Amino acid sequence: MVQQQRETWATRLGFILAAVGSAVGLGNVWQFPFQTGANGGAAFIVVYLLAVFLIGFPAMLSEFVIGRRAERNPIDAFARLGHRNWKVVGVLGTVSAFWILSFYSVVGGWVIRYVLGSATGAYFSGSEAYFGAIAAGPEAVGFHAVFMALTVGVVAFGVTDGIERSTKLMVPSIVLLLGGLAVWAGTLPGGAAGYAYYLSPDIDALVSNLGSILPAAVGQAFFTLSLGMGAMITYASYLGRDDSLPTDGGTIVILNTFVGLLAGLVVFPILFSLGIDPGSGGLGAAFITLAGAFAQLPAGRLLGVAFFVVLLLAALSSAISLLEVVTSYLVDNTDRSRRSIAVALGLGIFLLGVPSAFGVPILAWYNAVAYNLLLPLSVLALLLFVGWVDAGDAVAELRRGTGLSESGAVAWLWFVRTVVPLGVLVTLLLGLQSLAV
Ligand code: PFF
Numbered sequence: 410m411v412q413q414q415r416e417t418w419a420t421r422l423g424f425i426l427a428a429v430g431s432a433v434g435l436g437n438v439w440q441f442p443f444q445t446g447a448n449g450g451a452a453f454i455v456v457y458l459l460a461v462f463l464i465g466f467p468a469m470l471s472e473f474v475i476g477r478r479a480e481r482n483p484i485d486a487f488a489r490l491g492h493r494n495w496k497v498v499g500v501l502g503t504v505s506a507f508w509i510l511s512f513y514s515v516v517g518g519w520v521i522r523y524v525l526g527s528a529t530g531a532y533f534s535g536s537e538a539y540f541g542a543i544a545a546g547p548e549a550v551g552f553h554a555v556f557m558a559l560t561v562g563v564v565a566f567g568v569t570d571g572i573e574r575s576t577k578l579m580v581p582s583i584v585l586l587l588g589g590l591a592v593w594a595g596t597l598p599g600g601a602a603g604y605a606y607y608l609s610p611d612i613d614a615l616v617s618n619l620g621s622i623l624p625a626a627v628g629q630a631f632f633t634l635s636l637g638m639g640a641m642i643t644y645a646s647y648l649g650r651d652d653s654l655p656t657d658g659g660t661i662v663i664l665n666t667f668v669g670l671l672a673g674l675v676v677f678p679i680l681f682s683l684g685i686d687p688g689s690g691g692l693g694a695a696f697i698t699l700a701g702a703f704a705q706l707p708a709g710r711l712l713g714v715a716f717f718v719v720l721l722l723a724a725l726s727s728a729i730s731l732l733e734v735v736t737s738y739l740v741d742n743t744d745r746s747r748r749s750i751a752v753a754l755g756l757g758i759f760l761l762g763v764p765s766a767f768g769v770p771i772l773a774w775y776n777a778v779a780y781n782l783l784l785p786l787s788v789l790a791l792l793l794f795v796g797w798v799d800a801g802d803a804v805a806e807l808r809r810g811t812g813l814s815e816s817g818a819v820a821w822l823w824f825v826r827t828v829v830p831l832g833v834l835v836t837l838l839l840g841l842q843s844l845a846v
């Protein structure tokens with residue numbers, strides 16, 4: 410192993426914003442509103458919020474505990490903590506990061522196209538035709554390459570100069586732009602029906618659809634919090650300080666949830682003001698629907714640019730965390746420069762993503778494998794490790810730098826041992842069912 414001074418975050422806020430940048434992504438701004446639409450509106454949000462706070466938050470703290478204690482990339486972290494055999498869990502997370510970034514970047518390429526298309530009005534004459542034209546084919550490969558290049562560009566500069574500095578700009582921009590859009594959306598005639606749909610849960614619908622709502626909500630909670638791919642392990646490994654993990658984690662979870670809800674406050678009034686059904690979800694449908702809406706609105710170009718820039722910043726700040734997972738492994742283990750490592754990995758991930766850029770069904774399959782298999786499996790293994798194998802040290806690590814009582818930390822531990830893995834197991838089984846179809 411190469412011994413060199415390992416990088417750390419310059420400030421506590423820098424770590425928090427980088428983690429929020431990882432969490433806030435296509436999952437919040439794009440998938441969450443439409444998943445809410447497809448699952449019956451506010452009822453889905455209730456289950457989602459429970460999943461985020463009762464299942465996602467304790468799981469995030471588990472990743473933080475591993476990362477900060479080991480001060481290593483996810484693969485070497487387990488050996489560092491004295492459990493060499495559990496290395497396979499880190500391998501699973503790192504492979505998942507590589508896999509997910511490959512198609513996440515293809516969608517990132519679409520987003521760049523939608524920023525440009527908004528500015529030029531290219532999709533104003535036909536939203537569906539535009540998506541069909543840009544989603545798959547040589548051009549989609551090209552913009553996938555552009556998005557990967559941007560991601561590599563940030564990661565190559567390192568933890569503080571690349572990731573910390575860029576996310577400190579990107580995250581506040583996302584919040585400001587999205588907030589402005591939400592205020593504007595509130596002025597749309599007929600938009601109020603969107604709030605009603607979005608914010609008043611239909612409990613009957615919730616109860617009768619719980620079997621499908623539950624796995625969707627739990628899966629979304631993990632994805633949105635960037636869990637199961639080593640990202641939060643990696644980011645916490647650069648802490649090098651005794652900050653309060655529960656406070657930082659709580660801040661990150663709340664900010665991430667806030668941005669997701671804010672995105673809904675933009676999307677739903679827009680759709681309802683135009684009488685568009687929010688239930689028409691699906692991978693590309695969200696783009697078609699929203700772009701179609703912008704095309705009908707006054708100042709639609711400007712709004713389209715603002716919205717898709719938000720989406721681009723969100724996607725980019727998530728993509729860099731995925732690339733950093735894999736990069737950190739090679740930085741820790743070779744004496745090649747971070748720059749050449751990031752470029753080489755970017756190239757490999759780009760190639761893995763090329764099939765997804767040639768067909769939306771292929772992309773959907775990559776996504777389903779990650780979402781329904783890699784992600785829950787990886788989270789489950791991680792929880793078993795923290796909850797049962799490394800429990801004593803994990804409790805001590807959670808309390809380090811906090812006023813958290815022993816009993817508070819033990820309550821967390823029992824969540825990690827019972828409720829959280831059960832939630833994951835249910836999701837995994839129901840999700841696998843959907844893969845088999
Ligand atoms: N949290 C990101 C989103 O909601 O779009 C996706 C993501 C990024 C998942 C990084 C996992 C990860 F490690």
Ligand code: NA
Binds near residue numbers: 431433434436632633
């Ligand atoms: Na997110």
